[in-house]
Amino acid sequence: MKNKVWLITGASSGIGLEIAKSALAAGYKVAATGRNAEKVSKSITMHRDNLLTVKMDVTSSKEIETAVKSVVDKLGAIDVLVNNAGNFYAGFFEELSQQQMELQLATSLYGPMNVTRAVLPVMRKNRSGHIITISSTAGLVGYEYCSAYSASKFGLEGWMDCLAPEVAPFGIHTTVVEPGFFRTGLLTPSSTIWAENAIEDYASKNAELRPFWKSMNGKQQGDPAKLAAAIIKLTNENEPPKRWLAGADAIATAEQKITDFQKQINAYRDLSSSLTFDGASEAE
Numbered sequence: 001m002k003n004k005v006w007l008i009t010g011a012s013s014g015i016g017l018e019i020a021k022s023a024l025a026a027g028y029k030v031a032a033t034g035r036n037a038e039k040v041s042k043s044i045t046m047h048r049d050n051l052l053t054v055k056m057d058v059t060s061s062k063e064i065e066t067a068v069k070s071v072v073d074k075l076g077a078i079d080v081l082v083n084n085a086g087n088f089y090a091g092f093f094e095e096l097s098q099q100q101m102e103l104q105l106a107t108s109l110y111g112p113m114n115v116t117r118a119v120l121p122v123m124r125k126n127r128s129g130h131i132i133t134i135s136s137t138a139g140l141v142g143y144e145y146c147s148a149y150s151a152s153k154f155g156l157e158g159w160m161d162c163l164a165p166e167v168a169p170f171g172i173h174t175t176v177v178e179p180g181f182f183r184t185g186l187l188t189p190s191s192t193i194w195a196e197n198a199i200e201d202y203a204s205k206n207a208e209l210r211p212f213w214k215s216m217n218g219k220q221q222g223d224p225a226k227l228a229a230a231i232i233k234l235t236n237e238n239e240p241p242k243r244w245l246a247g248a249d250a251i252a253t254a255e256q257k258i259t260d261f262q263k264q265i266n267a268y269r270d271l272s273s274s275l276t277f278d279g280a281s282e283a284e
Contacts, residue, residue, distance in 0.1 A: 004235075005075045007031045007068075009058055009115060010085030012040045015134060015179070018228035019082055024050055026232050031071040031078070034085070058085045058111030068118040078122045080235055083112035083133040086152075090210075091195025092202050093147035100196060101148050108152035113159060120167065129172040130235055133160050137180050137253040145209050164242055173240050177231065180249035181221060221249065 006023045010016040011032035020032040024047035033056035034040040041053040052074055056067035071078055089096060089104040112133055123129030138146050139153030157176060164174040194210070227246050234240050245251050265272075 003029070004079040005029045005031065005071070005077045006080045006082065007033065007071055007078045007115075007119065008082040008084060009033050009056065009111070012036065012043050014084075015224050015227060016082070016084040017043050018224040019084065019231055020044055020051075021046070022225070022228040022232050023080075028080075029075050031067075031075060033067055056115075058115055059106045061114055064115055064118050068115075068122070072122055077126060078119050079126075079128065080130045080132065081116065081119045081123075082231075083115060083131070085111055086134070088192045089148040089195070090145050090192055091148075092145065092199075092206070095195035095197040095199055095202060095206075096148055097196050100193065101151070103193075104148040105152050105155070108149070109155045109159075112156060116163070120172075123167075123172050124170045127171045129167075129170075130240065131160075131163070131167070131172065131174045132231065132235070133174075133176050135160075135176050135178050137178055137250050139176075139178060140254055140257050144205075161242075174242060175234060175240050176243045177227075178243065178245050178250055178254070179227060180245075180247035180253065221247070 006020070006028050008016050008020050008023070008030060011020045011030075012034040016032075016034075020030050021044060023030045024044070027050070029050045029052070031052045031054055032040050032044060033054045035055070035057045037053045037055040041051075044051055044053075052071065054067045054070055056063050058064065068078070086108045087104070089100045116131055116133075119129075119131075123131075133156055135156050136149070136153045138150045139157045142150045160174055160176045167174065198206075230246070234244060245254055
């Protein structure tokens, strides 16, 4: 167990940094990656004998390939992959440019996909592994100002749902982590990018919502260190969860989603059930 090798993206701050620190404290080997390897290295000051810092921008296929090869060459394997790197393009959909939407998806959806694609051959060869992808409650419900972010997280959820049965025959587990509001750097000026277009019809609501999102920075109730410790615990289970809600607020959000969805089902049950060909049997 102590020989497990963890590869963690976005490990210079926030949840990624805390997971790296927790994994190292538990005695594991950790490859901590980020766009700035020096920043990652400076952020982690303990248990450095088991630490490998690697430059990897998850939007660069070349850097991903180079980083994964370096980790395997130096540490021998990749047993746990944590897809954590992300950013936040905030604003109303109509005010977000096409380029901003594409950049959000490149980091928060295609990035995890491409890193996982590079790591899977290593895990398949070993017939074991655990892929953990950090999603969000924004992958369960949509919020105003979060259309780009939610699009990437909803995509993550669907992709991971499909990936799970595909890789299970090779002894590879998957877990989607759905945190509520945690005190990370996601809402800091360096990680939040605001919609670049301005449409007058949204002006009054912008004046209300942008200060709200800015005010949330540093006041989130979730503790990233506790989240990291919980993730370490989950990886030691024989059958880790396919989905795991992180935080009491995440549970409340999911339960409300279930309630609302059930109401929608019940409200239109008869209409939804009336769409088969006349005379068709269930066996057909």
